[in-house]
Amino acid sequence: MSARRKSNGRRVVITGAGTINALGGDVPSTLAAMAEGRCGIGPLDIRDVDRLAIQIGGQVTGYDEQKHFNRQQIALYDRFTQFTLIAAKEAMAGAGLSFTGELAARSGVVLGTSGGGLNTQDENYRAVYEDGKNRVHPFIVPKLMNNAATSHLSIEYNLKGPSFTVATACASSNHAMGQAFQMIRTGMADVMLTGGSEAMLCFGGIKAWEGLRVMSRDACRPFSANRNGMVQGEGAAVFVFEDYDMARARGADILAEVVGFAMTSDAADIVMPSAQGAERAITGAMADAGLDPEDVGYINAHGTGTAANDKTECSAVAHAFGPHADRLMMSSTKSMHGHLIGGTGAVELLACIMALRDGIIAPTIGYEEPDPECALDVVPNEARHAKVGAVLSNAFAFGGLNAVLALRSV
Amino acid sequence: MDIKTRVIEIIAEQAMLEPGDVQLTHTLADLGLDSLGLVESIFAIEEAFDITVPFNANEPEKSDFDISSVVTMITAVETLVKDQK
Known part of the structure; x- marks a missing residue:
């Protein structure tokens, strides 16, 4: 790292x-x-x-x-x-x-x-x-x-x-x-x-x-x-x-360290997301955390299951990570708990903590057919054991407001 | 007012054009209608004809409601009105 x-x-x-x-x-x-x-x-x-x-x-x-x-x-x-x-x-x-x-x-x-x-x-x-x-x-x-x-x-x-x-x-x-x-x-x-x-x-x-x-x-x-x-x-x-x-x-049990955060605005459309806005938030969070792309092992995706979000998000990750995009894991736990809108990033941070602490990567369930526009390792259907040192959590809102957190293990 | 005239009026209003400027062969892109303009048009059509239009923005190609041009939308509305009335 x-x-x-x-x-x-x-x-x-x-x-x-x-x-x-x-x-x-x-x-x-x-x-x-x-x-x-x-x-x-x-x-x-x-x-x-x-x-x-x-x-x-x-x-x-x-x-x-x-x-x-x-x-x-x-x-x-x-x-x-x-x-x-x-x-x-x-x-x-x-x-x-x-x-x-x-x-x-x-x-x-x-x-x-x-x-x-x-x-x-x-x-x-x-x-x-x-x-x-x-x-x-x-x-x-x-x-x-x-x-x-x-x-x-x-x-x-x-x-x-x-x-x-x-x-x-x-x-x-x-x-x-x-x-x-x-x-x-x-x-x-x-x-x-x-x-x-x-x-x-x-x-x-x-x-x-x-x-x-x-x-x-x-x-x-x-x-x-x-x-x-x-x-x-x-x-x-x-x-x-x-x-x-x-x-x-005080000897507290430390679950994870929060190491970076970035927020951007697409300044483009009230509902359609922009890959550039998402990418800037992702790279911004890594820069804020002092992380290189290779340090990131898992991303909890925004992954809403809409046509617009998923391909835009995958494109943003592919651009932000370059060749490492094909090696990292990215899943959407919304497939299991649904989209909690204003509460969703909080529940999804639990999957990030599980990845860092327990080495368990939560899956994207309901995955049935590969999409060439979403050609990343989305951890389909079954959780996976993997040791990851740093993770990101993506959130991209209607209105083009993007916020990405970076965590790592302590 | 017949269905064709009313649908053209709705689309023209969304596209901020005069009805006379809307041609049957126009696509949504020709008219400058984006995804929001489309769902708003579909809502206006549902309200105008008291019908339900089966349309999911995530898989427009799977819908029976053909949005490829003005004329296909008119035909689809005519079918829905016939089926749902």
Whole structure:
């Protein structure tokens, strides 16, 4: 591995991880599902599903909010906030941190979401428009606001430093985690809870996506020639990012090091992605990390399973990596958990940590036919054992906003 | 108004042209319509004729809705109206 290009400031490590998504209610069950290549996508169980053209999704099934929260909490927590708090609880337990005094003041939260409290909006528009009600619950606004999850995390764990929510559609989580990384690296904060959450699987949420005609009715098959679109998921993942020296000093279990981040804008089209914009984000993240292309063994792809994304992403990777593109592995775990939109990069970072820590590369499932325009090793259908020293996680959003993170093992 | 005239009106509006400037042999590219213009046209057609157009932007070639030219789209709409009414 090459020497670090320059001193960028403090080193940043991940000392806690938590999740809830269609594959599992915590990190161990999610990683086990990814290693098995299990699909979490199935028939949607939501109100008025019979009026939807798209009736599948990566839904968190068997979920009972009353098992996690009391009546007052449920009145205040939209589903996306609930998912965030559940993921954060696991991450905080793993990190073994508590926040008081100066550490509390120097620690914060930055999370990604796209829809925020969309279920709350959907239910209340239904109440006033369809049911004709003239009165709504008093907490609708604090429940639906996009920063609700961030604020509840800060309240729950006494995080008093820089805290905000990032909304850049499908890149929200990666942008959020990139900000958390840079805040610790530059000394603005010592610990950041970061990641993202999404709960868009409601009638209005799916109906809006149907309109674009990019959704699959049967499966998410990234990079496969017979792919026919994306499938939405839901859930959250939250990580504890921490100053390396502090983590070492307290003997924390370090899951991985965050070494680079880059973000670019295509400045081209509101929905069609640009290979150049993606490539600049990929090369930017490697440069920021001081990584050479040969150092990168695995990429967690954006890999939505749409015609437009997958060939653009493969072209970007081919250009960014040159001959090494044929030697690295790149998979899309969206084939298993669906596209969590603003939360997707966070859940996908778990696959990156598994690659670095456990030497298990999560597969792209549903892969049936090679596509000459996606001629990379996409780890089809079965997980693989491989030792990798550095990985990337790609996220390319509608609106042409791209965010790529680089991680390596410690 | 017949189906042909209405479809041409919809396509012309999306392409920001006068209906008289749209020729039956024009392709979407000839008219300067991109993928967003296409899905918006299909939506307008569905609304105008109260039909459902089977079209997935990821696999346009697999759709029965032939978008290769203005005339193929008109023919496809005529078929859908006949089948769905």
